[in-house]
Amino acid sequence: MQTIVMIDDDMRNVEMLRAFTFATPDIQLVTAHTGRMGIQKVRDHEPIAVVIDYYLPGDMNGLDIVRWLRANPSLNHVPLVAMTATTELNEDIQRYKQSCDYILDKPFHLKSWTNLLENVLSASC
Numbered sequence: 001m002q003t004i005v006m007i008d009d010d011m012r013n014v015e016m017l018r019a020f021t022f023a024t025p026d027i028q029l030v031t032a033h034t035g036r037m038g039i040q041k042v043r044d045h046e047p048i049a050v051v052i053d054y055y056l057p058g059d060m061n062g063l064d065i066v067r068w069l070r071a072n073p074s075l076n077h078v079p080l081v082a083m084t085a086t087t088e089l090n091e092d093i094q095r096y097k098q099s100c101d102y103i104l105d106k107p108f109h110l111k112s113w114t115n116l117l118e119n120v121l122s123a124s125c
Contacts, residue, residue: 005031006029006032007056020113038050052066054082067099084103
């Protein structure tokens with residue numbers, strides 16, 4: 001079974017992607033609600049992708065997580081998915097989006113998640 005780690009504190013988003021992922025039995029969705037917890041889950045599970053929300057509680061935002069994962073030689077190959085609803089032109093948010101491999105816009109739909117899974121799975125083969 002392959003794993004995707006999702007770092008998001010909004011349980012509505014988590015449950016929606018969990019429901020979408022349920023239709024793909026060979027994918028396990030592992031979740032974390034803070035950046036530090038998310039990094040630990042990535043270390044523990046060696047995922048095929050990491051879905052990261054920008055706004056998170058605690059001392060790490062999405063850009064901090066992306067920077068940490070990109071700087072880590074054993075994890076910098078993992079595809080990162082920026083998950084955001086924001087259209088802000090904030091420099092950090094733009095850097096966050098540009099530093100990820102994929103963008104999943106909120107509100108997201110089954111088709112966009114399915115397309116993303118297909119791209120990630122084909123890249124991991």
